[in-house]
Amino acid sequence: MVTNQIREILKDKNLKITPQRVSILETIFSLNNHPNAQQIIDAVHKKNPNISVGTIYKTLDTFVETGVIVKVRHIDESLRYDWRVENHHHLYVEDDNQIVDYINDELNLLLEDFFTKNRIPGFEIKSVKVHINGKYIQE
Amino acid sequence: MVTNQIREILKDKNLKITPQRVSILETIFSLNNHPNAQQIIDAVHKKNPNISVGTIYKTLDTFVETGVIVKVRHIDESLRYDWRVENHHHLYVEDDNQIVDYINDELNLLLEDFFTKNRIPGFEIKSVKVHINGKYIQE
DNA sequence: ATTGCTGCAAACTCTTTGCAAGTTC
DNA sequence: GAACTTGCAAAGAGTTTGCAGCAAT
Numbered sequence: 001m002v003t004n005q006i007r008e009i010l011k012d013k014n015l016k017i018t019p020q021r022v023s024i025l026e027t028i029f030s031l032n033n034h035p036n037a038q039q040i041i042d043a044v045h046k047k048n049p050n051i052s053v054g055t056i057y058k059t060l061d062t063f064v065e066t067g068v069i070v071k072v073r074h075i076d077e078s079l080r081y082d083w084r085v086e087n088h089h090h091l092y093v094e095d096d097n098q099i100v101d102y103i104n105d106e107l108n109l110l111l112e113d114f115f116t117k118n119r120i121p122g123f124e125i126k127s128v129k130v131h132i133n134g135k136y137i138q139e
Numbered sequence: 140m141v142t143n144q145i146r147e148i149l150k151d152k153n154l155k156i157t158p159q160r161v162s163i164l165e166t167i168f169s170l171n172n173h174p175n176a177q178q179i180i181d182a183v184h185k186k187n188p189n190i191s192v193g194t195i196y197k198t199l200d201t202f203v204e205t206g207v208i209v210k211v212r213h214i215d216e217s218l219r220y221d222w223r224v225e226n227h228h229h230l231y232v233e234d235d236n237q238i239v240d241y242i243n244d245e246l247n248l249l250l251e252d253f254f255t256k257n258r259i260p261g262f263e264i265k266s267v268k269v270h271i272n273g274k275y276i277q278e
Numbered sequence: 279a280t281t282g283c284t285g286c287a288a289a290c291t292c293t294t295t296g297c298a299a300g301t302t303c
Numbered sequence: 304g305a306a307c308t309t310g311c312a313a314a315g316a317g318t319t320t321g322c323a324g325c326a327a328t
Contacts, residue, residue: 016327018283038317052285057318059283091262102259110253111269114246123230125273130250134264155302155307177292191310196293198308 013066020051024059028069089130102132152205159190163198167208228269241271 006025010017027043028035035043041056063069089107091100111128145164149156166182167174174182180195202208228246230239250267 016282018327020284041317050285053317054286054319055284058320062283091259104257106257107253110249114249115271118243118245120230120241120271122275123271123273124276125271127272129270129272131268131270132254132259132262132264133266133268134262136261137263157301157308159309180292189310192292193294193311194309197295201308 009068013068015062015066015068020048020055021059021062023048023051024056025063025068028063089132092131092133093135102130148207152207154201154205154207159187159194160198160201162187162190163195164202164207167202228271231270231272232274241269 003022003026006022006029007017009025010021015021024040024044027047028040031039031043037057037060040060041053044051044056060069089102089104091102093100107130111130115125115128142161142165145161145168146156148164149160154160163179163183166186167179170178170182176196176199179199180192183190183195199208228241228243230241232239246269250269254264254267
């Protein structure tokens with residue numbers, strides 16, 4: 001992701017283009033696997049140790065409010081940030097704090113079909129995500 | 140869950156039977172939906188405000204170490220406690236910190252079949268859990 | 279010049295830890 | 304009585320907030 005693209009994203013959202021925001025957004029785009037706030041802070045500080053923690057939290061809030069990124073509420077207290085919107089699933093890698101995207105349209109269709117046929121009374125489904133837990137092995 | 144059963148569980152694990160432990164375990168069994176530490180603390184304090192927070196945290200650790208309860212690491216920083224072992228799925232209720240069990244054998248079979256046919260190269264699957272996000276509605 | 283952003287510091291929540299006093303067996 | 308458990312208080316991590324000064328438009 002080039003800096004110019006980032007400046008354009010900010011401009012589109014009527015956000016002032018500051019070095020801090022550019023750097024933070026650049027960092028988020030450089031992190032592959034749904035970083036949480038702490039991981040973003042650490043990564044930002046590697047390049048710019050002088051950006052304050054408060055600023056980073058406020059910037060993340062701003063990005064979420066304006067739709068630059070989304071805040072994924074996996075469970076009430078576990079927040080992760082992602083800039084992708086499409087529905088996809090995740091591999092949770094054991095002994096490793098890694099979360100890898102798993103995209104499979106056939107699985108999406110299968111689940112959609114299942115939950116159409118098996119409605120949950122009184123419950124409106126917004127999205128269905130599959131968490132695949134396991135680990136990488138030598139083959 | 141009767142207090143006598145709880146005393147027996149503690150005795151089986153060679154844990155000293157203290158009023159605090161009985162009360163905490165009673166509370167955990169009374170909470171249906173995978174409470175986190177804070178929810179357990181709140182619930183315990185409703186009945187026994189004088190049990191200290193430190194004691195509750197230590198007791199939870201002790202229970203986990205001895206296998207009375209399990210600590211479920213949904214994602215690296217989101218811990219919830221549960222005493223059930225069987226594989227089941229969850230409804231994540233929006234605007235509400237509720238997680239409701241969703242048990243459906245047909246869904247389990249469907250997923251098992253899918254991932255048998257669609258192996259992920261180099262990845263050993265330990266478990267597959269479906270997170271159904273949505274909200275309750277008036278019907 | 280105006281608006282909005284940043285950095286700092288204080289404060290708050292959740293969790294962990296050490297230790298002296300108290301409780302269980 | 305020995306061993307373990309509790310409560311308290313201090314401390315640490317992560318996050319939020321207010322405000323004065325500063326930067327972007």
